[in-house]
Amino acid sequence: MTKRVEIENLSFAYRGNPVLRSVNITAEGGDFVCLLGPSGCGKSTLLRLIAGLERPDAGSIRIGGAAVAGPGLDRGVVFQDYSLFPWLTAGENLVFALEQAFPGRRRRDHVEDARAQLGRVHLEGAFDKLPSQLSGGMRQRVAIARAFATDPPLLLMDEPFGALDAVTRAHLQEHLLALWQTPSGAAKTVFFVTHDVDEAILLASTVVVLGANPGRIRGVFDIDVERPRSRQSLQSNPRYLALRAAMVDLLYERSDDAGDAGTLQ
Ligand SMILES: Nc1ncnc2c1ncn2[C@@H]1O[C@H](COP(=O)(O)OP(=O)(O)OP(=O)(O)O)[C@@H](O)[C@H]1O
Ligand SMILES: [Mg+2]
Structure with a gap:
């Protein structure tokens, strides 16, 4: 499933201070x-x-119409900092996202998926580590794995x-x-x-x-x-x-x- 994103004549201000003016971007899926x-x-x-x-404030953003x-x-979001929950292990950060995206599945399946996704960024050993126990680059790999885990378009x-x-x-x-x-x-x-x-x-x-x-x-x-x-x-x-x-x-x-x-x- 691909998603086309259409941003049309978008304008936005923070409390009267213009930030974006007449932005038009179309991204194909x-x-x-x-x-x-x-x-x-x-x-x-x-x-x-x-x-x-x-x-x-003006204009529109359409995703898949x-x-x-x-x-x-x-939409999966990866921010520069603070994008992992510091009180959850790397693995549980992914499991949490999977539970939000696919409620009703067995926890065992979420854990298995989380391990597989961490494996794809070569962090299979980090499942039980807290973000504070990982390097900056490893944290960002966990954040990427989490964004891909729920397979957002x-x-x-x-x-x-x-x-x-x-x-x-x-x-x-x-x-x-x-x-x-x-x-x-x-x-x-x-x-x-x-x-x-x-x-x-x-x-x-x-x-x-x-x-x-x-x-x-x-x-x-x-x-x-x-x-x-x-x-x-x-x-x-x-x-x-x-x-x-x-x-x-x-x-x-x-x-x-x-x-x-x-x-x-
Ligand atoms: N929460 C906010 N309240 C008021 N003004 C804000 C807020 N967030 C951002 N701005 C203002 O909006 C403008 C754009 O900010 P934004 O964070 O989108 O810039 P940016 O391009 O991401 O910059 P950077 O490359 O430094 O991250 C700036 O003038 C900023 O001061
Ligand atoms: Mg910025």
Whole structure:
């Protein structure tokens, strides 16, 4: 089951302060959309709106044709911090999510699924560990495993790897792509927030560059670089270099010089 996400003329303000203005994004089912933009441009707010944690002031968000009316189990969310319950073990964090998503199943089945999902991120030994006993990278792997465990058609990830060292980050990017590219994972639509141009190009099928004050779309890039993509092979790929240069230009251009959203085809 894939989910198309349509964001139309979305505007949002926090107590009169405009945060997002006239945002239009359409993601087809199975798209991997990276949201890239400077601090404060409204990336997290946009994710919260898609998650149903905030309501638009104008415009609409539709998921699979239905307007978002609040949070739902069709959306798995991974935040940068605090996304695991610290008082539950890694395994019980997954079991809890599975119980919410599939009430009425036997606990034994949830435990078995939780173990299998932890295995997919190479954390089979962490089932009984509390988050405080795990490294930052391991916690993020548990959070990813939890998001995939309930098999939501839509994944919302807010700078999930932002706080990690470069090596751990590279491993987790590979884990995420491996999960997304499995037969069931490939059906997932992903919205992934990052500050990092290289991370965006490595992961995305579409990159949306946002500008600040108020947050709005500066450019939409179709990432037509073949997969699998590796950091090494990208460095010498002319298409990657062109995309990267265009995105960096947009990101560093003074926002008040900017015209309407540009598109690189
Ligand atoms: N709960 C809130 N109440 C009032 N204003 C808020 C709230 N959350 C965010 N804002 C404001 O909305 C704007 C966008 O914030 P948001 O967190 O979406 O930015 P961001 O692009 O995710 O930034 P970063 O890259 O630093 O995470 C900022 O000006 C911020 O001050
Ligand atoms: Mg943010």
